[in-house]
Amino acid sequence: MSTTSADRPTTRETPRYGDRVFAGLATGAGVLILVVLAGVAGFLLWQALPALTAAPEDVRGGEGLFSYIYPLAFGTILTALIALVIATPLSVGIALFITHYAPRRIALALGYVVDLLAAVPSIIYGLWGVYVVAPASVPVATWLSQWLGFLPFFGPDPSASGRTTLVVGVVLAIMILPVMTAVNREVFLQTPTLHEEASLALGATRWEMIRMAVIPFGRSGVISGAMLGLGRALGETMAVAIILSVAAGVHLDIIGTANSGTIAADIALQFPESSGLDVNTLVASGLVLFFITLLVNMAARWIIARRAEFSGAN
Amino acid sequence: MAKRIDVKDLDIYYGDFLAVKGVNMVIEPRAVTALIGPSGCGKSTFLRTLNRMHEVIPGARVSGEVRVDDQDLYAPGVDPVGVRRRVGMVFQRPNPFPTMSIYDNVVAGVKLNSTRMKKSEMDDLVEGSLKGANLWKEVKDRLDKPGSGLSGGQQQRLCIARTIAVKPDVVLMDEPCSALDPISTLAIEDLINELKSDYTIVIVTHNMQQAARVSDMTGFFNLKATGEPGHLVEYDDTQKIFSNPGQKATEDYISGRFG
Ligand SMILES: Nc1ncnc2c1ncn2[C@@H]1O[C@H](COP(=O)(O)OP(=O)(O)OP(=O)(O)O)[C@@H](O)[C@H]1O
Numbered sequence: 001m002s003t004t005s006a007d008r009p010t011t012r013e014t015p016r017y018g019d020r021v022f023a024g025l026a027t028g029a030g031v032l033i034l035v036v037l038a039g040v041a042g043f044l045l046w047q048a049l050p051a052l053t054a055a056p057e058d059v060r061g062g063e064g065l066f067s068y069i070y071p072l073a074f075g076t077i078l079t080a081l082i083a084l085v086i087a088t089p090l091s092v093g094i095a096l097f098i099t100h101y102a103p104r105r106i107a108l109a110l111g112y113v114v115d116l117l118a119a120v121p122s123i124i125y126g127l128w129g130v131y132v133v134a135p136a137s138v139p140v141a142t143w144l145s146q147w148l149g150f151l152p153f154f155g156p157d158p159s160a161s162g163r164t165t166l167v168v169g170v171v172l173a174i175m176i177l178p179v180m181t182a183v184n185r186e187v188f189l190q191t192p193t194l195h196e197e198a199s200l201a202l203g204a205t206r207w208e209m210i211r212m213a214v215i216p217f218g219r220s221g222v223i224s225g226a227m228l229g230l231g232r233a234l235g236e237t238m239a240v241a242i243i244l245s246v247a248a249g250v251h252l253d254i255i256g257t258a259n260s261g262t263i264a265a266d267i268a269l270q271f272p273e274s275s276g277l278d279v280n281t282l283v284a285s286g287l288v289l290f291f292i293t294l295l296v297n298m299a300a301r302w303i304i305a306r307r308a309e310f311s312g313a314n
Numbered sequence: 315m316a317k318r319i320d321v322k323d324l325d326i327y328y329g330d331f332l333a334v335k336g337v338n339m340v341i342e343p344r345a346v347t348a349l350i351g352p353s354g355c356g357k358s359t360f361l362r363t364l365n366r367m368h369e370v371i372p373g374a375r376v377s378g379e380v381r382v383d384d385q386d387l388y389a390p391g392v393d394p395v396g397v398r399r400r401v402g403m404v405f406q407r408p409n410p411f412p413t414m415s416i417y418d419n420v421v422a423g424v425k426l427n428s429t430r431m432k433k434s435e436m437d438d439l440v441e442g443s444l445k446g447a448n449l450w451k452e453v454k455d456r457l458d459k460p461g462s463g464l465s466g467g468q469q470q471r472l473c474i475a476r477t478i479a480v481k482p483d484v485v486l487m488d489e490p491c492s493a494l495d496p497i498s499t500l501a502i503e504d505l506i507n508e509l510k511s512d513y514t515i516v517i518v519t520h521n522m523q524q525a526a527r528v529s530d531m532t533g534f535f536n537l538k539a540t541g542e543p544g545h546l547v548e549y550d551d552t553q554k555i556f557s558n559p560g561q562k563a564t565e566d567y568i569s570g571r572f573g
């Protein structure tokens with residue numbers, strides 16, 4: 001093998017060179033993301049600064065920045081939470097059905113349909129919300145108000161148009177369903193056969209097996225999926241802007257005519273007609289949204305890390 | 315508790331593929347029966363038909379009879395879930411539930427039987443099962459820690475504790491020591507020896523010495539050729555199989571002159 005001496009340097013050199021290029025690209029991409037993030041945060045802070053320092057009576061609404069943003073933040077979190085409360089069990093249920101109950105053909109078809117939901121533009125969801133969900137919600141809202149009226153969420157006179165926080169929550173739930181279902185489906189599929197068989201061999205029914213092996217194994221994945229969905233719901237703009245009939249202030253009643261707006265929708269609606277300090281105010285509210293999303297993600301990580309010792313990872 | 319298993323003309327299929335053909339054997343109660351044979355001859359497949367675990371694999375089915383104390387496990391209307399509660403199984407790789415504590419792992423099967431149990435009864439059961447699996451001394455101070463934090467051998471004994479906690483009639487073990495070191499293996503073998511006074515035990519093993527050490531009866535499975543179904547070549551007292559087998563194939567396999 002006289003060629004080896006000539007071959008060796010090149011065959012050794014190539015992977016090293018490739019390694020270095022790849023390492024450089026990966027590092028560059030990582031740094032770029034950090035720079036962009038810092039840039040966004042810096043831009044928001046800089047643009048929001050005038051509103052932060054302005055006199056209260058100059059800020060839109062006339063009562064200061066805090067009074068302007070706080071109801072919007074409340075509305076943002078409330079609608080997103082409603083969406084999450086609806087979408088979490090639904091997506092877990094669909095994902096379990098697809099992975100553990102449905103015959104393969106039905107499972108595939110259902111998977112496609114759910115994925116297709118993700119391809120629908122949010123403006124379409126908004127229109128669907130206004131023309132279909134809102135009217136359909138009126139009898140439900142009346143029922144809720146009648147029988148569950150003792151809860152602060154269901155006030156005495158439900159909205160006749162149905163353009164309520166509840167309807168926004170429902171539409172947001174449908175919008176975040178695909179991403180949550182996709183994540184849940186992935187994690188449930190990864191349940192080790194070993195653990196599924198362990199529970200079946202103990203005499204577990206299929207549902208008991210799911211409760212013993214599949215759900216505990218997938219818990220942190222379900223939480224991550226929910227956080228992805230929550231992030232999307234918090235930032236959703238068009239659908240909310242179209243559907244919700246907004247009134248200033250904080251409104252716990254989710255079926256009434258007066259509803260708290262959301263930050264993203266408020267920015268979209270107000271921005272075209274704003275100038276000067278009003279723009280700074282809107283940017284400040286955007287900054288708050290940024291922090292809410294950040295906090296949500298950190299909370300999710302904390303929840304997942306706290307359970308790490310008992311997670312399926314080891 | 316221990317029950318006799320009576321297998322008659324059992325054919326086992328994966329879809330259209332006949333994996334094991336024409337097994338007839340009587341597995342005695344309060345004894346250890348070892349199944350040996352070359353890889354792919356269908357030992358695991360056969361073992362899993364004894365508690366209907368093979369049905370978990372799509373397309374897998376059997377024809378023939380498996381009677382446990384004269385009840386056919388495959389008679390119409392028999393619930394596989396009920397069968398698995400009476401015939402427990404320990405797997406090749408230790409598989410405690412990673413999300414459960416040691417305590418919860420032991421009672422996992424008992425909780426399924428949905429009869430409400432007092433905390434004190436439950437504590438006694440955990441202690442009894444862990445003692446039965448020779449694990450109590452090692453874990454009694456950390457019952458609330460995850461089962462996945464134990465060593466491989468301890469995990470396997472935890473799985474045995476979990477299996478005997480539901481008080482089955484039969485315990486099936488598929489190469490329970492193949493992932494363990496020699497010391498853990500000896501611990502499990504001692505345990506099998508103790509358990510046989512209460513249970514019918516069937517163990518698959520690739521280790522001839524192990525089969526000779528722990529079992530009372532031995533069944534040798536073989537393949538005529540690759541692609542052919544596996545079948546039971548010989549089934550007899552372990553003593554006889556290892557000293558004076560009736561078949562040439564058995565002798566070749568045991569003495570290592572195989573293939
Ligand atoms: N899930 C399955 N689907 C289809 N065929 C299978 C499946 N599991 C096993 N088989 C086939 O059944 C036959 C018996 O396999 P089995 O696992 O029972 O062998 P074994 O004796 O346990 O082997 P080993 O000693 O290697 O564990 C083999 O031909 C195998 O390919």
Ligand SMILES: [Mg+2]
Binds near residue numbers: 488
């Ligand atoms: Mg096997």
